[in-house]
Amino acid sequence: xxxLKKILSNFAKEQIANENLAGLKSLxxxxxxxxxxxxxxxxxxxxxxxxNIDRFLKKNYSFECSPxxxxxxxxxxxxxxxxxxxxxxxxxxxxxxxGHIKSEISVKNILDTDENILNQHFNKIAKDDNNGFNLxxxxxxxxxxxxxVPDNTNAEIPLQFISLNNCNNNSFSNIRNLIIxxxxxxxxxxxxxxxxxxxxxxxxxxxxxxxxxxxNVELYKxxxxxxxxxxxxxxxxxxxxxxxxxxxYFELNAGLLRNNLYTNLNGKKAESxxxxxxxxDKQQQMDNNVRINHIAPSCYSEQIFKxxxxxxxxxxxxxxxxxxxxxxxxxxxxxxxNILLTDKAKTVAKPFLEIYADDVKCSHGATNGQLDxxxxxxxxxxxxxxxxxxxxxxxxFVGEIINKIKIEAISLRIxxxxxxxxxxxxxxxxxxxxxxxxxKVNKECY
Amino acid sequence: xxxxxxxxHVSIEEKQILKGxxxxxxxxxxxAIMGPNGTGKSTLASVIAGREIxxxxxxxxxxxxxxxxxxxxxxxxxxxxxxxxxxxxEIPGVSMVNFMRTAIDEKRKYQGLDPITMHEFISMMEEKKxxxxxxxxxxxxxxxxxxxxxxxKKNEIFQMAMLEPExxxxxxxxSGLDIDALRVVSNGVNKLRNDNNAFIVITHYQRLLDYIVPxxxxxxxxxxxVKSGTKELxxxxxxxxxxxxxx
Numbered sequence: 247x248x249x250l251k252k253i254l255s256n257f258a259k260e261q262i263a264n265e266n267l268a269g270l271k272s273l274x275x276x277x278x279x280x281x282x283x284x285x286x287x288x289x290x291x292x293x294x295x296x297x298n299i300d301r302f303l304k305k306n307y308s309f310e311c312s313p314x315x316x317x318x319x320x321x322x323x324x325x326x327x328x329x330x331x332x333x334x335x336x337x338x339x340x341x342x343x344x345g346h347i348k349s350e351i352s353v354k355n356i357l358d359t360d361e362n363i364l365n366q367h368f369n370k371i372a373k374d375d376n377n378g379f380n381l382x383x384x385x386x387x388x389x390x391x392x393x394x395v396p397d398n399t400n401a402e403i404p405l406q407f408i409s410l411n412n413c414n415n416n417s418f419s420n421i422r423n424l425i426i427x428x429x430x431x432x433x434x435x436x437x438x439x440x441x442x443x444x445x446x447x448x449x450x451x452x453x454x455x456x457x458x459x460x461x462n463v464e465l466y467k468x469x470x471x472x473x474x475x476x477x478x479x480x481x482x483x484x485x486x487x488x489x490x491x492x493x494x495y496f497e498l499n500a501g502l503l504r505n506n507l508y509t510n511l512n513g514k515k516a517e518s519x520x521x522x523x524x525x526x527d528k529q530q531q532m533d534n535n536v537r538i539n540h541i542a543p544s545c546y547s548e549q550i551f552k553x554x555x556x557x558x559x560x561x562x563x564x565x566x567x568x569x570x571x572x573x574x575x576x577x578x579x580x581x582x583x584n585i586l587l588t589d590k591a592k593t594v595a596k597p598f599l600e601i602y603a604d605d606v607k608c609s610h611g612a613t614n615g616q617l618d619x620x621x622x623x624x625x626x627x628x629x630x631x632x633x634x635x636x637x638x639x640x641x642x643f644v645g646e647i648i649n650k651i652k653i654e655a656i657s658l659r660i661x662x663x664x665x666x667x668x669x670x671x672x673x674x675x676x677x678x679x680x681x682x683x684x685x686k687v688n689k690e691c692y
Numbered sequence: 693x694x695x696x697x698x699x700x701h702v703s704i705e706e707k708q709i710l711k712g713x714x715x716x717x718x719x720x721x722x723x724a725i726m727g728p729n730g731t732g733k734s735t736l737a738s739v740i741a742g743r744e745i746x747x748x749x750x751x752x753x754x755x756x757x758x759x760x761x762x763x764x765x766x767x768x769x770x771x772x773x774x775x776x777x778x779x780x781x782e783i784p785g786v787s788m789v790n791f792m793r794t795a796i797d798e799k800r801k802y803q804g805l806d807p808i809t810m811h812e813f814i815s816m817m818e819e820k821k822x823x824x825x826x827x828x829x830x831x832x833x834x835x836x837x838x839x840x841x842x843x844x845k846k847n848e849i850f851q852m853a854m855l856e857p858e859x860x861x862x863x864x865x866x867s868g869l870d871i872d873a874l875r876v877v878s879n880g881v882n883k884l885r886n887d888n889n890a891f892i893v894i895t896h897y898q899r900l901l902d903y904i905v906p907x908x909x910x911x912x913x914x915x916x917x918v919k920s921g922t923k924e925l926x927x928x929x930x931x932x933x934x935x936x937x938x939x
Contacts (some may be wrong), residue, residue, distance in 0.1 A: 623782040629769035642785025
């Protein structure tokens with residue numbers, strides 16, 4: 247057994263011993279047994295083979311934490327936006343910063359959730375994807391957000407959930423979130439994972455989201471982790487009739503990032519809209535794995551992922567749309583586009599369609615390219631320097647996604663972060679916003 | 693002398709295009725360059741603007757008395773050279789306003805001036821839009837995206853008006869224009885003519901020269917200027933065709 251596998255298993259055993267809920271205790275135990283059997287996914291698994299994750303699994307991680315930093319402004323936070331803020335500190339402790347929350351919505355630490363609710367929802371969608379990261383998450387999670395939006399709730403003001411790691415040591419965390427949205431409700435969620443220090447962090451986060459009939463959910467997820475961090479972010483979504491789930495993924499920085507986005511369209515006329523932008527430079531890897539299951543008829547799904555790959559960075563896109571035999575009148579599309587800035591930048595794109603119904607409209611495509619030389623010359627011929635022209639074109643490339651954000655404060659903030667990222671200000675060091683003046687830190691971040 | 697080209701030889705991928713071209717342009721002058729397809733008219737325009745895909749094998753280009761080839765594309769633009777493209781490029785996602793404001797600020801930076809204020813910029817834009825009868829709301833439009841052929845050419849002249857060049861090269865600005873658009877574009881150019889700037893108008897047809905009346909007409913054939921004259925030369929060309937100028 248590898249060192250990390252052993253350490254994680256031992257840690258899971260402690261969690262299992264401390265688990266008070268009988269149902270959850272046996273679920274954790276079962277997951278641990280399976281984890282010990284299958285281990286981490288890797289080169290042997292088709293869905294994971296392009297990702298070089300071993301380099302992060304070989305590091306030494308601890309479960310102890312020496313926090314050093316107070317909660318303060320940090321880079322991925324939406325400071326200017328009117329929202330209710332919740333922090334999850336070091337994957338354990340929930341802190342509320344309650345502003346305008348509608349009283350009907352309840353937000354708790356998942357550890358404090360009612361047993362009945364857990365029995366009904368916990369692991370119900372994620373169990374269909376039994377990879378090692380999900381198994382160890384179920385066995386060993388230490389905390390996470392539980393959000394319950396009752397029927398007929400219209401929350402105008404977004405909820406902001408921030409998972410913040412301020413341990414000044416290497417750590418591996420398992421975060422587990424559960425979001426339940428009742429019927430005829432509207433909610434907007436901003437979620438961000440951030441690290442304060444530049445230690446080796448491994449974040450294994452799993453979120454299950456249930457969206458009931460006629461509800462409308464928007465999710466904005468931002469990643470701005472240090473170059474030494476790896477994150478596995480798995481989101482499993484069940485959508486019922488007439489529901490809309492619209493999500494954005496802004497993958498600004500991380501050593502390695504893997505997004506697993508699995509959606510089941512269970513009720514007819516459900517809509518799933520998924521948009522992502524990512525930036526990979528140095529030796530970063532950004533891996534988006536998207537699966538949409540069209541189970542009910544007359545549903546709509548759309549995915550657009552666009553990325554810029556520089557240096558020796560790598561971008562991976564695996565997309566699968568499955569249209570069941572019953573899912574007639576399905577409309578589905580999937581697009582992945584990359585701009586490669588160097589000869590050593592690498593992309594892998596695998597868009598797949600599996601269609602078992604006969605009356606459907608489906609499309610998919612992937613492109614890799616360089617910046618448009620004619621456009622560059624045109625801009626330069628108007629006096630714009632090569633560097634500025636390049637910035638304008640790169641910004642325009644991802645702008646297609648940013649323009650889809652309907653909340654102005656979020657779109658301005660993302661625009662700003664993207665500009666900083668393209669200028670190289672974020673990639674120097676993810677926590678530069680905190681410590682930009684500290685030359686030593688910035689030097690270390692390289 | 694604003695521009696002086698001496699014995700210019702230019703090639704692309706071993707293929708010789710310009711074979712000893714010479715041309716002198718003074719401030720206040722309009723020069724028309726005419727010639728059949730494939731004789732190097734657009735190459736000349738691109739080389740002056742600084743497109744790097746061409747090799748200069750021999751000869752020199754002096755602009756304001758300096759070696760122009762030492763300047764990058766953007767430096768040339770900021771030093772007063774403007775190329776109106778035969779095929780203006782569509783740039784999705786870059787708004788006309790952002791594009792023009794960046795261009796103007798780059799030029800001002802080159803001249804050691806502070807960036808333009810939003811107020812100045814907007815009133816300047818409104819004024820120059822009128823010059824070429826552009827009614828688009830440029831704030832919401834990406835550069836040339838969704839523009840008709842005529843609008844694209846009007847947009848080129850609009851940009852020229854904004855940037856106030858000293859040497860403007862119009863590369864087949866008349867191609868694809870109907871007679872109304874041709875009149876609007878030509879009027880725009882005529883209003884911008886003054887004693888301090890110069891124009892090189894590249895065209896196939898005499899038609900454009902009824903509107904933009906040149907001081908000199910040059911016939912470009914197989915990479916060289918084979919005949920120069922006044923505006924009457926254009927009429928002669930229209931009558932006899934290029935065949936008569938081969939030698």
